[in-house]
Amino acid sequence: DTAVSQTPKYLVTQMGNDKSIKCEQNLGHDTMYWYKQDSKKFLKIMFSYNNKELIINETVPNRFSPKSPDKAHLNLHINSLELGDSAVYFCASSHRLSYFNYGYTFGSGTRLTVV
Amino acid sequence: AQSVTQPDIHITVSEGASLELRCNYSYGATPYLFWYVQSPGQGLQLLLKYFSGDTLVQGIKGFEAEFKRSQSSFNLRKPSVHWSDAAEYFCAVGAGIQGAQKLVFGQGTRLTINP
Numbered sequence: 001d002t003a004v005s006q007t008p009k010y011l012v013t014q015m016g017n018d019k020s021i022k023c024e025q026n027l028g029h030d031t032m033y034w035y036k037q038d039s040k041k042f043l044k045i046m047f048s049y050n051n052k053e054l055i056i057n058e059t060v061p062n063r064f065s066p067k068s069p070d071k072a073h074l075n076l077h078i079n080s081l082e083l084g085d086s087a088v089y090f091c092a093s094s095h096r097l098s099y100f101n102y103g104y105t106f107g108s109g110t111r112l113t114v115v
Numbered sequence: 116a117q118s119v120t121q122p123d124i125h126i127t128v129s130e131g132a133s134l135e136l137r138c139n140y141s142y143g144a145t146p147y148l149f150w151y152v153q154s155p156g157q158g159l160q161l162l163l164k165y166f167s168g169d170t171l172v173q174g175i176k177g178f179e180a181e182f183k184r185s186q187s188s189f190n191l192r193k194p195s196v197h198w199s200d201a202a203e204y205f206c207a208v209g210a211g212i213q214g215a216q217k218l219v220f221g222q223g224t225r226l227t228i229n230p
Contacts, residue, residue, distance in 0.1 A: 004158075033217070041153075041203055043220040056217055090158060096216070100147040100166045100209055104218060106158040 003027050006091050006107040013081055014115055021076045021110045023091030031055075031096045032074035033104065034066060037088040046089075049074055050096050081114045088112070117142045117210035119221035127227040130198050136191040136224050138206030147209030148189040149218065150180055154202045165189065166209075176200070201228045 004025045013019050025032065033056075034046040048056035049068040063079045074091060088111050092104040118141045128134055140146055147166040151159040163174025170182040180191045189206060203225050207218040 041223045041225075043159075043205065043223075045217045045219075048217060056211075092159075099216060100164065103149050103151075103161040103164055104159075106151075106160075108156075108158040 003105050004091055004093055004107040006089075006110050008110060009108065010111050010113075012113045012115065015081055015083060017081050018077070018079045019081060019112070020078070021089055021091075021112075023074045023076070023107060025072055025091075025093040025105070027093055027105060029093035029095055029105070030071050031094050031099070032068065032071070033092040033094075034074065034076050035090040035092060035106075037090060037109070039087070043090070047074075047076075078112075081112075083114050086112055086114045117208050117219045119206050119208050119219055121204075121206055121221035121224050123224045124222065125225045125227065127229060128196055129229045131195050134191075134193045134196045134200070134226070136204050136206075136226070138189045138191065138221060139187050140189060140206070140208045141187065142208050142210065146189075148180075148182060149207045149209070150174065150178070150189075150191050151205045151207060151220075152176075152202050153205065153223075159205065162191070162204075196226075196228055198228045198230065201226055 006023045031050045033048045046060045047066045052068045065077045068074045088109045090109045091107040094104045120139045149164045150162040165172045165182045203223045205223045206221040210219045
């Protein structure tokens with residue numbers, strides 16, 4: 001009964017490859033997010049979707065393309081992977097209008113290593 | 116732009132000692148403030164939050180935080196730490212309008228507990 005689940009947990013791939021990370025939430029939230037945590041542990045938002053609609057895109061390279069088939073799922077596809085893409089990617093979800101009551105619920109992260 | 120500063124990158128305390136982790140924010144309106152904890156290899160767990168009312172808020176695991184508007188601070192405290200409290204702690208502010216809100220995180224403070 002995991003609230004926000006991400007797959008895979010670990011991903012090791014070569015430069016230039018294309019990879020996807022999947023996220024699903026069973027909390028009934030209407031908003032989902034992708035955050036990137038770099039090697040210094042700094043967390044920065046990449047994308048936000050509300051009811052399948054993209055509402056935040058934080059100057060992320062075009063190689064990153066999020067897709068939300070429904071409000072319970074948010075996937076992240078990365079083309080032409082680069083060394084600098086190595087990081088931990090976190091999916092999160094919330095209720096848009098009451099996130100201040102409950103905060104965001106985060107997944108356990110996907111550690112991406114590009115070699 | 117909204118920002119969060121955690122001045123201490125790394126703090127070491129002895130088990131049983133008291134703890135205070137500092138957080139300063141920059142935000143024009145009344146902030147929505149959060150503290151999250153990240154254990155090694157895990158996602159982020161919400162410790163506590165503040166957006167109105169009593170400026171001293173209680174959270175899980177015996178943590179509390181005090182909002183001080185005059186100092187733009189939201190420091191996290193615990194009277195007596197346990198070895199299991201060793202983790203990375205993140206302060207965050209809710210930013211943006213309701214339709215496009217996001218959490219802006221500080222750089223994190225790594226807490227080490229000496230036995």
